[in-house]
Amino acid sequence: MKTLLLVDGSSYLYRAFHAMPDLRSPHGEPTGAIYGVLNMLRRLRADYPADYSACVFDAKGKTFRDDLYADYKAHRLAMPEALAAQIAPLHQLIAASGWNILTIDGVEADDVIGTLAQQATVGGARCIISTGDKDLTQLVNSQVQLVNTMSNETLDEAGVLAKFGLAPEHIIDYLTLTGDTVDNVPGVPKVGPKTAVKWLSQYGTLDNLMAHAHEISGAVGNNLRNALNWLPRGRMLITVKCDVELPVHFDELVAPPQDSVQLRSLFERCGFKSWLRELSHAAPSPSAKQTGEEDGMRQASMFAEEARVPAPVHYETILTEKQLDTWLEKILRAELVSINTKTTALDMMTAQLVGISFAIQPHHAAYLPLAHHYPGAPDQLSREHALLKLKPWLESAQHKKLGHDLKYDQHIFANHAIQLAGIAEDTLLQSYVLESHKSHDLDCLALRHLGVKTISYAEVVGKGAKQICFDQVDLAIATNYAAENADITLQLHQALIPQITMQGRLDEVYRNIELPARQVLYIMERNGVLIDSVKLGGQSRELGEKLINIETQAYAAAGQPFNLNSPKQIQEILFDKLGLPVKKKTPSGTPSTDEEVLQELALDYPLPKLLLEYRGMAKLKSTYTDKLPQMVNRETGRVHTSYSQAVAVTGRLASSDPNLQNIPVRTMEGRRIREAFIAPPDSRIVSADYSQIELRIMAHLSGDQGLLRAFANAEDIHLATAAEVFSTPLDAVSNEQRRYAKVINFGLIYGMSAFGLASQLNIERSAAQQYIDLYFMRYPGVADYMQRTRQQAKQQGYVETVFGRRLWLPEINGGNGMRRQAAERAAINAPMQGTAADLIKLAMAAVQNWIEREQLHTRLIMQVHDELVLEVPENELALVKENLPGLMCYVAELKVPLEIGLGEGENWEAAH
Structure with missing residues (x-):
């Protein structure tokens, strides 16, 4: 006798999702349901060899049962997003594993299974149905049996009788009486399994029971009589349809060959390493000790070696x-x-x-x-x-x-x-x-x-x-x-x-943000920026003199000459000779002399402060004042940076050769470097910078009424925050209070803790926690947003920008506590930083399109963080300054108005 193996994919999908732990792929995608269903399929194939097989899923949309009963399955919650995200890759994996997949519109998976089982019975074949759904017991006969791999239960005719007290042919009537709470199909009130079995044992069928309903006494009899008009419709809802018009006959469901290439790709994406090893026929030694990264590299190596036999090219x-x-x-x-x-x-x-x-x-x-x-x-x-x-x-x-x-x-x-x-x-x-x-x-x-x-x-x-x-x-x-x-x-x-x-929103990010930005970046790179090499040469000489002066001071503070560029010598001077406290150690166990350590020591000791000054000036000299003149293109006379679009996970751009986004602007020397970025004759440099963009995005995302009101009224947001936190009238807020509020505003959008805030403000941790509590009391929407975002990140493995860009957080459910906390902080800030990145890309495209439409000679020459820098002929200056704010502020509609700071001058620094 031939065998047909049918899998109720929809039943196992939900059961696997709720039974399995929150497994995640290497890049944070949920994979628990995928793993559970695939494991079940692998076990089934081993335990029940079959001539024909198929995995059946519910199709999207309504079925004929929804037309019969408007409230059918009405109580079911929407599919969890973490489950919905697993359906497409699961289907791909099932197909690649050598299974036929069936989804038929207008009916449920049960009906497709019932029809195929009926075909097998008529065709003289045995049918095994793998499911956890009791409704399908109505299909059991001498040739059809159910198996449940999760509970190891097998139900043939005798098994159904033993479990329910009724033969399979009575299951429809039984379920009609008891009802189905999962599908929201009412039965007879107060009638449970025992009563249903008792009635059907006595009267044989539901129809006969209904004909003798007047014989049933008590409240349960009244309930039966009140349900007489409903029961025929309830039975129609419960009955599995076994005559669905299908595109295939059961004996056409021969298993397709396994697609090892697709399986390797999908297993690697999901992080199913043991199954990857099986495919590669190279299981590691049980005693092998490897880090996750080493294991991943080994898997990639095996993957490469055992990759499919290439298709002929x-x-x-x-x-x-x-x-x-x-x-x-x-x-x-x-x-x-x-x-x-x-x-x-x-x-x-x-x-x-x-x-x-x-x-x-x-x-x-x-x-x-x-x-x-x-x-x-x-x-x-x-x-x-x-x-x-x-x-x-x-x-x-x-x-x-x-x-x-x-x-x-x-x-x-x-x-x-x-x-x-x-x-x-x-x-x-x-x-x-x-x-x-x-x-x-x-x-x-x-x-x-x-x-x-x-x-x-x-x-x-x-x-x-x-x-x-x-x-x-x-x-x-x-x-x-x-x-x-x-x-x-x-x-x-x-x-x-x-x-x-x-993923519709991802398609919009790709089509409407990334592809247009790519073209603008090409234009900006081609335009380049004019550099005053003579000015940079003068600055380089000045920096050289200052470095010599700092060296002399450092020698005096150390009591001897030493190499200010040698971490080992610095360590010996600071900790061995001067006896400064060790703040942290390197992985090798020696005292660290990194910037964080020096900054902390600089609060109390002069030498670390001198070392920081030296490092900062030396970097400016080597990276910018010395190097920029050497990078001027001989053909154009300009410096042409390269913008990398696919580096930062948040969507931010990266600049290299030279890096124009890391020029320090908090020091006078750093700001002076921007003076060397100049406009050609009869032109000006125009800078347009989004104002407090991430705080505005926080207001939009959180919907906090206090923040929304402050931005709508064009208030100084730090002043407004200080007034709220310190319960002080706006006109009475001190400079110190405003400074505290500014640190709180920016700190919290980066997920700063009370410890971090205390360090920033140099106050006690308890005081910092009190400020945070006051802030959240005044801005409860922000607290709700943060909590909601953390939960979403843990469920999904990612957060999203306003425009739908996905920002993955692989460590959000990781076992390493510090990394997990860092991921939680990133989850709060990433939507703001990512949305800001999306906005500046949209703005770049809008500005460039306008320049081309108006046939202007104005050029976009740089993009730095939230700032666009343009080179504008003087005869177009008024037009550009008039239109630039609108072009940048109306690329998107948020709950708060966008604003830009606009400046112009003969060089980049003067434009600020």
Whole structure:
């Protein structure tokens, strides 16, 4: 006899969710229900080998039962978000494990199972139903039995009789009498299992019982008679429908083959390491001792070694005019083309094109070499000629392009006078939106999402002294590497974009924030900023003189000369010779001399204070006054920073080469460096900075009436807070009280504790706690927001910005207390910092669109934290100053008004 194995997926999904602990993936996603259901399926497959099998889930939307009874399942709570988040990956894993999945609109999973069981009975097959739902006992017959892997219970005909006291054919009548509280189907009031069994044993069927209802005495008899009009409808609700029109017959449900590649990718995403080991056939020794990170690295290594047998690929090297014409025809017809450039260097402003790769479908790609120079290199098409042919397509906005960090490729084409257009997708940004807390390089993404070990850059060009430039790489090797880059990017897009689209708000973040910001960042990087190298040279000399002076003072304070850049010598002077108290130690057990320690010691001792001054000035000199003049581009005469869009988990941008976001502005020397960022002749620097943006976002998120009122009335928020906390009229608040309030305002949005506040204000911890209590008493909405946010973070593993960006907190449910507390603090601040990041990106796009629409010569040149910096011709200054506030303040509508501080001057510092 053939066997059909059916799984009630919906039943087990809920039971696994509530039975399993709060398991989380490495990046904070809930996985408990996934693990529980998969474990059950694995056990089932081992215990009940079957010829046909399927896992059946409820479909979304109403069923025919909702039309029969409006209150059907009305008492059920909405699906917990942590459970809903597991459904899509669970379905993917079940399918990849070699199961058929069925969801049929308009009916429940029970009805699909009932229909398939009926088909099996008629077809002479045995049917095993794995479920925890008692309603399905009505399906049991000589060929159908139920199994419950969670309780190890098996119910055949004898088992049903033993458990319920009735044969399976009486279960519908039994459940109709007792009702189903889970589905909100009423039975006869006060009738429980014993009464129902007694009545059905006496009268045989529900219909016969109803016909003799007048014979039942007492209150329960009255209840039965009052329910006579309801019971037929109740029975219809209870009865499993066994004639559903299905797209398949039971004997077509042969198990599909297991997709090991997909399983590896999903197991790694969920953090199911033991199952990964099974797939890789390399279980570790029981005595192996490894850290989580080492274990993860080992898993990734095994993953790479045991990755699937690669699908056959066809990578072509374009060396002839005919080949180029053929590929040009292909990419002109393609809906989306993956493109990747190979260059002579990594510097975006100076690198030259060595070759271009294209992919229009998975496993098919081509590499167009244009400037490979090595002994024996074959003839290649002229770079100028090939680019001339490709230029119309490259510059066509109608032809959509895909890439991984296309901002870089856009610069490379610009270096060859080509303005790349039609940039529709970017897998770097897709990965960032989905998993901001993980790595986004192509090799890691391929391994994580495709189970593919890609060729690394180091494998192609070598390392260290033996590293060669890409234009010296053999064409066969270059083709495999470059074509694979384009191919894998296309495959990643196909894997990532459905996940983003499924999460509507993430799709909006990707489409409406990240992609437009990418284009503006490219423009800002291309614009660059004008530097006064002469001024920086003068400042560098001054800093050098001050450093010598500080050195002399430090020698005097130490009583001897020493190397102010040597932690070891500093340690010996401070703790061995001077006997200063040790505040903390390094992992090796020696006294620490880090900045935090020096700041604490500087409160009481002169030498640590001098060391801090020395370090600060030395960093300014080496990082900015010495280095910036060396970074001026010879062609443009400007400095061109690179903005990294996919680094900070909060959505903030990062600036590098040079880093323009870390110039210290609390010291006179730091502020003077900004004086060297100048406007060209007949232009001005304009700075527009969101005012108290994170506090305003806190007011919006918390909905606290006190904060909302203060911002709506344009009050000084720190003055208003001081007045509330100290119960003082606004006009009587002292400068000291306002300073305390400012520290409290900013401290609490970063999750500062009473201990931290006490340290900041140099007061007793009890006093600090009293200030915090007073603050929350005056602003109860803030306290509610913080508590609510912590709970959401623990349930979901992430928090969200106002716009839906997900900010993952992998440690929020971790076992390490300090890390968990840090994650809780981050959970409070991340939505504010992330929303501020979203706002500045929206503002950048709005301002740039306006500049282009008005055809202005004004340039966006920098973005620093919550500030936009523009270079504005004097004849456009009035127009820019008039429109900039509106452009930035109306990119989003919050519960409080947004404000910007606007300034202009001949240099960046003067604009503040």
